[in-house]
Amino acid sequence: MKDMAEWRKRIDEIDQQLLRLLNERSQCAVEVGKIKKALHLAAWQPEREAEILRNVVKANSGPLDDAAVRRLFERIIDEARALERRIMASEDGKE
8 A cells, every 4th residue: 555655746746747738738729829819719719618628527537526627627728718818919929
């Protein structure tokens, strides 16, 4: 059986993976923001956000419940949208 230090070390490793993936996802959002700007589309696309939330809730196998997964992804989406808005508001399409 692993002790607390081993579990905490594993959590720290997972946190680093999550951070890398969140930044990778955010870079994708930046690119989407550039495309939206070029096409004169709004940053907020409620149908796309609903699709993302449906997908992650459907894929959830716990132990987080669906409401928790939804809240986490709503926050991730909020931050991605803020990034997109900054890109779209800039003159040159850069942050």
